[in-house]
Structure formats: C-alpha cells, structure tokens
Amino acid sequence: MELWTVGNKTILLLFVVIASYFTAVTADPWLVLFFLMYLALNLVLHIVTKNTAKKAIILAIILYLIGCAIYHPYFTLLLPSSCYELASFYTRKKGLLLAIVLLPVLFLRDTMMILYVFIAVLSFFNYVMIRHYMGRVNKQEDEIEQMRKDMQKLAKSLNDNQDFARASAYMVKLEERNRLTQEIHDGIGHAMTGALIQMEAAKRLLNSDPPTAETLLQNAIGISKEAIEEIRITLKSNKPPVEQLGLSRLKTAVEAFGGKTGLMTSVVHEGNMEIITPLQWKIIYENVTEALTNSAKYSGASTVHVELRVLNRLIKVVVSDNGKGSMKIVKGLGLIGMEERTAAVNGTVIADGTNGFSVTTLIPYGNE
Amino acid sequence: MNILSIALKEIKQDFRDRRTLLFLLVFPIVLMLILGLALTNAFSSDVSIGDLKVVVKDATGGGELSQAFTTFTKEVGKTGVVFESLQPGENGREEVENNRYTDYVELTNQGISVYGSSRDPIGSNIVQGMLASFTDKYNAAAAVARIEPAKTEMVFAGGKQDYIKELSVDPDRTPGSIDYYALAMTVMVAMWAAMPAGGLIQREIGRGTAVRLVTAPVRKSEIFIGKILGGIVTNLLCVIVIILFSKYVFKAYWGSHMGIVLVVLVSEVVMAMSLGLAGGYLLKGAASRGIISLVVQLMSFFGGAYFPIGNDSGGGFMGFLVNLSPIRWANRGLTQVIYGNDVSAAWPVVGINIGFAALFLGASMIMMRRREGL
C-alpha cells in the first residue's frame, strides 16, 4: 500500500515540479523551498509509526499545501493524494470523499480546474483500487493464518485421537481379558480342579475298590459336564447381540450428549435393527455424534431428534434440530467427513437447512 | 451460414417490431421536419458567405503565384469573400484566433498555407475548398508553363469562372435548417444503433432463447457476429431510408459524395453497435439499457442533434463535452464532405469509428468468452 501511494505521490510531484518550476520563464527559488518543505513533511510522515502522529502530519501537509496553493495554484494538485491518505484512516464512504476532494474545484479556473479534476479522479480511482486490493490481501492472509491454525489443530487432534483410540482399545482388551480370566478361574477352574481330584482318587481306587472308583468317575464326569455347560454359558453371555450393543450405545451417547449440552434429545427407531452390521453401526454412531455436535455448536436449537429407520432396502438415520437452520449450506470438515465415511458403504448424506437443520444418512443394504 | 441465418432472423424481428420502426424511422423524420421548420432562422443568416473575411500575407514578393492569387481574389471577391492584406505588426494566426477573420492565408514560395478558424467551420471550409481548387489550377498552370509557357494563360482564362461553383458550393446554398437536421438526425439515428445493441444479448436471455442458441451446435462467436450483422443491416436500412426521405421529400442537400457519406455512416453504425454491445455486457441486467440510452441521448444532445450547440472552438467545459460526442465528429466530418467538398475529411472519422468499434468488440468478445451461457 505504502509503496503504491509513495509512487503515485512521486509521479505527481514530478509533474507539478516540471509544470510549475521548469516551464516558468524565470526560476523561482521560493518554489524550490516549498517543494523541499513538502518533501520533508512527507518523509517525516513515513518515518513516524504512531497512527495519531501520521494523521497529524497528513493534516499539516494538507494545510501546508493549501497555504502554498495561494502562492502557486499548482500546489492544489498535490492535495488529493494527501486527502486520500487521511481518509484511509477514517471513512468508508467513497462518494462523500470524492465530493470533498473535489471541493477546491470551486476556486479553480480553466485548465487548472480540468487538471485538478483529472488528478483528483485518477488518484481517487487509484486509492479505491488500492484499498480494495489491500483489503483482499489482508483478508486472504487472515484466512491463510486461520487455515494454518485449523490444520495444526486438526493434525493434533488426529494424532491425539489415534493415540487415544489405540490406548483405549488396548485398555478394553486388557479389561476384557482380565474379566474372562477371572470368570474361567472362578467357575471352570474350580470345577476342573474338583473333577481332577476325583479322577485321581478313582485311579487309586480302581483296583482296590472298583465301585467307589466308578462313583468317583461318575462324579468327575458330572462335574466336567457342568463345566462344559458353564463354558458355553460364559461364552454366550460374553458375546452380546450386536443390535443391542449398537442401539443402546447410540441411545446412551445421545442421552449423554443431551445431559452435557442441555439440549432435549429423543431417539426413535423402527424396523428390524438386526440387519445393521457392526460397520454400519459404527458409521451411524459417528455420523450421529458429529451431527449432534454441529447442532450444539451452530444451530441455537433447543431440541434434537434422532430417528433410525430400517426400511426395506435402506437404513435411514436422521438427526434434526429445531434451530435456525441455514438456507445455504457450506460444507465444513464435519459434513465432508460424514460423506466420506458413508460413501464407504455406498451411502449418501444429505444436509438440509430449510426447516431447522437436519442431516440424513442413507445406507443401502441387502442384495439388490 | 449460421451467421447469415442469425442475421436474417435479427433483421426479420427488428422489422416486425413496430416500435423499432417508429423509433428509428418515424421519430427522426418527424423531428427533422419540426425542428427544421421551427428553427429556420437560426441558420441562414448565420452562415452567409458575405461574412467571410480572409487575411492574406504575401511573402513571395510578387511573382507568378502572387499574380495568380490576386486574380483569384478578385474573382472570388465577387461572391462576397473579402481578402485583406495582413498589416505589418499583426499576427495572422492571432487574428484568426480572435475571430476577426475566418482564415489566414500565407503565400510563400513554398506554397500556400491556410490557417482556418475552428469557430466558423463552414466558412473556413468554404475558403479552404476554394483555395484547394485554386492551387490545383495553379499547379496545373505551373506544369503547363514548364512545358508550354504560352498556354498558361489559357488555363487561367478557362478558370475565369465561379470558383465556388467549382467547389460545388452553390453560393446561394447555405446549409438551411432542414439540411442541418437532415444530416444531424441521420447521424443521430446511426448512433442510436447502440440502444438496441445493448439489449442484443439480454433480449435472448430474457426470452429464454439464449438457452437454445447456446445448446445448438453454433459457436458463440457466430451468434455474436450474426446478431451484430443483423443489427447493422437494420440500422443502415433505416439510415438510408431517412437519407432518401430527406433528400427527395424535404429536398435536403446531401452534396455529391453520397458514397463517402454512406461509408462514414456505416462506420458510425458499427461503432454504435459495438458500444451498445460492450455496454450491455459490462453493465448487465436491465440497468444497461437505461444507461446506454442515457449516454446516447447525451451524445445526441451534445453532438448537436437537436440544435447546434456551442461551436468548435473547443474552449471551456462545454466545448470539451461537445467534442466528446461521436455524433459531433461524424457531423463535422460529413459537413466537410457535403459542403466543403472535402472527401478526405471523412477518413479520420471513419478511422476513429472503426478503431473504437474494434476496441468495444474486442472487450465484448473477451467478456463473452468468460461468461457461462450467452
């Protein structure tokens, strides 16, 4: 910005110098002084850093120029650029600014007037364009900065998430192992030990007391049978039905979310939940969580409704809120993530903002 | 082929639109009649040859040229053109600038230089035309003199005629109000081509037919050129009708270089079309038509289509505005062609028009390429 204005001002000054000083028949030393003063003031302007000081100096330059203009009209030509400089601190009303800058026209005549209008309008155009582009550059830099931050944040949370996921998966496994060990130890372990003791005794008594040995063996067989039954039960009780896992997990998550954010939540489901595969559950779960988070963040809604329906060839999950919605949906990372996840199982995600905000996940299933 | 069929379609549509005809034909003719009759007095007294005063500086110190020139001045003097010698101490150019004389003629051994006044273009043109004619004669005489000195007299003897007749300027013929408006209206109508041109593409979009044009296997440039071509033909036909009407019904004077006049008008129509088109692209939407017609009306006004404005002196803000109007350029050029018999005056106008046309067309082409659809 500064380079531009300096360039513009230099060109203007050169023009004025040539037009006023060199075309005059006799050289006027006063003019030289005035020009040098002007230059000096401008240099000072670019040296100081404080905005108030800058404004004061620009004001001084303007007043100085008006003074000089009484001596030689060509000085008015230098006015517009300083006015624009001053204006760049304040007004955004360009029309008004142009009108003010054009005020001196009232005092000018003939060629001076045309020249002044020309220069005023030209530098006005320059000023507007520069401001426009500078505004853009600034905005873009801000955006880039923001994006860089976002990226860092995302990368970090990705890392964290991966670590966390790894750690928690490991923890779950350990716990599970622990529990299974305990169960085996408590139930089957004891039974097997009992059976073993009886069998050892039976072995000793095999020759001396066959009937007792037989009873002991029968006992051992009974215990073993029970143990096998227990193993079966243990295995069965340890393998929960998938749909129970999925739906209850989903419900719990939604309720927990409601508790955390104070939003009213409801979950409705319809159709045969059993056909939903674990992978589909995972996607449903993640999409719902993501959609809930979005609702809490942006919508200003008071209730969120989750609907899960298994249709004939399609699973439909809708998360809808009663918030302000949005007529124009701009896809954020969240929405894109949902889309990508869902695309992995040939599904689609529709976001609709016309009536509150709703995110619908459609996943096809079954053989077509 | 596609270009032609699109052009043909345009012409057909234009001529079916009664408003176009009313606007481009009836309105100018009626205006010509009304203004021509109402403002009769504004003209004939203003520009009469009797007022032409020319100041002459003879730097040859006598000699053939000087003699021939004296003969010429005597001859021309009968028609009311006054030649006066430059008084010592006077500056010929300043005299003209101060409007004391119509022209300043300087005779030197190198030839004749003329400084015309831009304040009285018609008068100045007439004098220049006469002088041009004189020099032609003189050159001929000089050439004859070199070969057969005896016959020199004959050239000048034959030249004892009305120099002005030779220039095809009837001495009684001053541009009357009808003549002025015939020219001004025609030039204005040519410029009006800009107005429909602004809506050329917009109209197709409004009708929904742009969709069909774009989806047809026709290049955008073909659509573009076809439409412009159609517009040019329509407007030119209107212009020709107005010329013929004014010439034969109103008996307006169109000079003897009809071809050249038409060339100038064609170039103006092309320029106007391109201006309108570029404006239509640049401003988009409904506002474009309003703005273009405003600009054209301003041009018409400042160009002197409704009544002659200012003069060509170029002084002041008004003169500046006046000289911005393409209608003014064309008017001036054509006046010179028609009344000054000066064909060469047409070429700069044609050049400027074609130049601007190329500029505007180029700009529209670029905008068109960038845009989706039409």
Added chain:
Amino acid sequence: MMNVLDIRGLTKKFDDFVAVDNISLTIREGEIFGFLGANGAGKSTTINMVSSLLRPTSGEIRILDKDIMKQSRFAKLNLGIVPQDLAIYEDMTAYENVSFFAGLYGLRGSQLKERTLEALEFVGLSDKAKSFPKNFSGGMKRRLNIACAIAHKPKLIIMDEPTVGIDPQSRNYILTSVRKLNESGCTIIYTSHYMEEVEEICSRIAIVDHGKIIAEGTKEQLKSTITDVKNIRIELKSAIGAEGEKLKSIPGVRTVHQEENIIHVHSDAAVDNLNRILKQLMEDDKEIRSVEEQEPNLETVFLTLTGRNLRD
C-alpha cells in the same frame, strides 16, 4: 446397449455453495429417465451442465460416449433441449421458429422444410404454422417449445418441466408425444414436479436432493427401497367372519386380518396377486363391494427418503 449419457463425478459449485455434488449417472438408449427433486435440488443445474449452459466445476459428461467438452459439436448435434421456460420468439411464426432453430443444426433447403413441417405436425401445430405464438394458448406454446427441440432429430432429448402450467388436454398431448418420441428411438430425460407424470411415463427415475442422487432405479425398485409390502383392503357385502382364512395360502400373502366384512391383506408388493385373491373370494360366492390396493407411490418414497414433500 449404448450409453446415451454418462455422467461421472459431476460437481458444480457457486462460490461456496455446492449445487451439484459428485453425481454419477448412466442413461441407456431407449430410456425415459425421470429426474425427481424439489426446486433447488440440483436438477436444473445438472441439466444445464449436460446441455453445456454451465461449465462443470469438476467431473465428466459424455453423450454417446463422446466428452461434451472436447467434442461439443457432436454432443450438441445429438441433443435436443426443451427448456423449462418457454424459449420461442413471439414475433416469428411457428414455422419460422422451428425452421430457425433447426437451421442452426445444419439443416438446409428442402430437408429443413421437411423436418420443420414434420416437427410441427408431430406436436399438432401444422395448421398454426403461419401464426404467431403471441396468439397461442399456454399449451400450444409448450408444444411449439417442444417442436423447436426435435426438428433436428436428436438422440437425446432433455425436457425440463415441459408441462408446467398448462391444461390437462395439452398435458396429455405432451405425454403422448413423449412416448411417441421414445418409441421412435429417442432417449429422453424428463423432469417434473408432477409425480404422477414421472410415475406414468418414466422407465427409470433418479431422486435428487441437495445436489445428490439419493436413490435411482425403476419405480418398482424405488418403492422397494421403502417397503416390500402392499395393503389390500377388501370390503364384502356381507360376511360371516372367516372368509379371510383361505386367502393366506395365496402366494405372496403374508397376513390376513378381518374386521367383520372388511378384509385387510398384507402382501408382498412384488407379487401380483390381487386377481387371485379376488378370484378366490368369488369362487366362494362372496359379493365384493369395494377393493382398494395401497401401494407405496413415488410421493411416499420421496417423502420417506428426504423427509419433505416434493412440492414444498
């Protein structure tokens, strides 16, 4: 069979707004392909890209296996567009309109004349050839709009809401014309707000919402995504209460439920068994007062999938 239209990963963005979101679609020769979607769903944007009115942000469109960007002339020659808004010149006669547009497709001389008359004949405007569309009714204008698109005999015709705002008679005429065009070998893309129209004439349908195709297939396939059950309600003149029992053995019937003289049958939607059910009842000398078959229609499919009515 040849693919008349092939769309791969088509996307169109207007600034940040994604109007068409990664659509892929194949239309085969001889189909009448219906595009269903609410206003702003991305139908028109897709169609405009296919007809090269808009440039895709990304993705590929092929007509008759040729890329429309690279071989645009070929694509355009084989494409006929019936735009949603009337695209005719009011100040040119019906004949001139058709002839002008057909001329842009390279038709000349006697062939042009022949095809123009043929097209006008096809839409039933032969006797109005010399009249100006100014004096036409809405339906006639719509028909002329179609004539302008078919004179050059395109392989693929895109009809964007061709029946908007016209009387039922003209509407029927247009639907019949669409079928006739299809029979004569044209592949047709048809968009409409009217479900019944789409259901009636389209061989395959895509439901578009928020720039995406959310379901695609024949109408049976679409309906079956929602449910595979149909309800049949039969009202008998008089009943003793056990008439329904016999119906359970008919193929496709899942449950039968009777309330006095009204029998509700739930059946596989895919099995066409209404006749057998009625026959069974008649064999038992039952007098039937009324029969109602409730099948899911496209409207319900759309409502279920998008949660909104098409005409919201």
